[in-house]
Amino acid sequence: MRPLVAHIDLDALRHNYRLACACAPQSQSVAVIKADAYGHGAVACAQALESKALESQVPAFAVACLEEAMVLRDAGIQTPIVLLEGIFSADELPYVDKHRLWMAIHSGWQLDALQAFTPSAPIPVWLKVDSGMHRLGFAPEQAVSVWRTLEAMPEVSALHLMSHFATADAMDTGYFSQQMATLKALAAELDAPLCLANSPATLARPEAHGAWNRPGVMLYGSDPLEAPTKFTRQLQPVMTLRSEIIALREVDVGEPVGYGGRWRAARRSRIAVIAAGYGDGYDRHAVDGTPVLVNGKRAALAGKVSMDMLTVDVTDIPSAAIGSEVVLWGKSHNGEVLSIDEVARHCDTISYTLLTGVLPRVPRHYAGV
CATH class of the missing domain: 3.20.20.10 (Alanine racemase)
Structure with missing residues (x-):
């Protein structure tokens, strides 16, 4: 579930x-x-x-x-x-x-x-x-x-x-x-x-x-490739790592989020807790600002990735609610794509490590069989 x-x-x-x-x-x-x-x-x-x-x-x-x-x-x-x-x-x-x-x-x-x-x-x-x-x-x-x-x-x-x-x-x-x-x-x-x-x-x-x-x-x-070409622009993402918001909270200016308090609110902020973490294979090296899609709109990681959860700043996404779709990489339901290569750059790694690092704990659901 x-x-x-x-x-x-x-x-x-x-x-x-x-x-x-x-x-x-x-x-x-x-x-x-x-x-x-x-x-x-x-x-x-x-x-x-x-x-x-x-x-x-x-x-x-x-x-x-x-x-x-x-x-x-x-x-x-x-x-x-x-x-x-x-x-x-x-x-x-x-x-x-x-x-x-x-x-x-x-x-x-x-x-x-x-x-x-x-x-x-x-x-x-x-x-x-x-x-x-x-x-x-x-x-x-x-x-x-x-x-x-x-x-x-x-x-x-x-x-x-x-x-x-x-x-x-x-x-x-x-x-x-x-x-x-x-x-x-x-x-x-x-x-x-x-x-x-x-x-x-x-x-x-x-x-x-x-x-x-x-x-x-x-x-x-x-x-x-280091620079896109007419061929690479035609590539389609095969894996979409998708989760949901499981909690929301408001934090005041200056309040920390996550282990070590690495991220602190520069304004009164709305923080979404997502069911995904390094125990699933999402890279703990992801920095603050690493992009995710919430309801098809770009949002940013806020705080260190935990084993089972990560936190995202959704202050500018009023539609974000419990159960809202979150795409860690891949294609959202509205067709917006978040490239795994972009996520990898924020983790100081390459797409290969992210893809091969998704653990068996995460079920694979297949379409187009």
């Missing part, structure tokens, strides 16, 4: 996937649904993207690990699934084989494990190259010999070259261009199909569009 709910609009998810495809019509787009589809529910999102409501079925999903892939397979999802970090142990390879998973290879021990394994059918492999992110992947000077080894292995099929950009979201293209030059040279030497573009590169770097792209956070309506 607690009013806080994460409403998931699966039609918006499908719209954003179509947009990813429109950005790169010559590429195939794998839908990244790791981390429980960025907090939206991986099974529900995969089913929505497999459904007849989408004109053509998503050709592949991507997750971080075997455990995430098995959740999808156990739910009946049959679409190919890419393990973006590959295997963490050689013991996983029988499951990769049985469930027809695709896998990244980023380290020598994974190559050794695959060479020692005999699958029932060749396993599609994406060879990960460290082109400058300096996380996972073979150095470019190693990649040629590793590619040749994989290319000769009967255990391997559908070999692709994969990498990840460190700054595709930035307006300064210098480092992105450096990574891109490394990858183009390597791909030309190997005559290799590419999988490079994450969400920002899908949206804004057509030179990175390859045989496959990997749109992730954009599928959920978040703009990953």
Whole structure:
């Protein structure tokens, strides 16, 4: 009965996937649904993207690990699934084989494990190259010999070259261009199909569009770029974190609100108490002034976020009453949108952490199934 709910609009998810495809019509787009589809529910999102409501079925999903892939397979999802970090142990390879998973290879021990394994059918492999992110992947000077080894292995099929950009979201293209030059040279030497573009590169770097792209956070309506584009303006929020006012009180000039008295009334103020807090995943780092929507109108956080509640200044919203709609991010009933990216900036974080941080305590309600 607690009013806080994460409403998931699966039609918006499908719209954003179509947009990813429109950005790169010559590429195939794998839908990244790791981390429980960025907090939206991986099974529900995969089913929505497999459904007849989408004109053509998503050709592949991507997750971080075997455990995430098995959740999808156990739910009946049959679409190919890419393990973006590959295997963490050689013991996983029988499951990769049985469930027809695709896998990244980023380290020598994974190559050794695959060479020692005999699958029932060749396993599609994406060879990960460290082109400058300096996380996972073979150095470019190693990649040629590793590619040749994989290319000769009967255990391997559908070999692709994969990498990840460190700054595709930035307006300064210098480092992105450096990574891109490394990858183009390597791909030309190997005559290799590419999988490079994450969400920002899908949206804004057509030179990175390859045989496959990997749109992730954009599928959920978040703009990953430093500056908006014609494509990012078309993104639709998939999650609306919606609650209600559960109490109202008047405070006099100078009176504090919340733990530590961080916020003090500069005028006689009307304060609304909202059923949502850091125990639900709303970020405690949110500063005073962080926007919320009350009855579709912008209001501001007033005081520190508590575990189960937060407080908002609604002095300028006379319609605010017990039970009034409060949108922490997403779309209000009157159509007004509060971008999760704007909320994230007030929390000194990014949308990814807010979306993946919504805890299981918060029920997900799905529309557009």
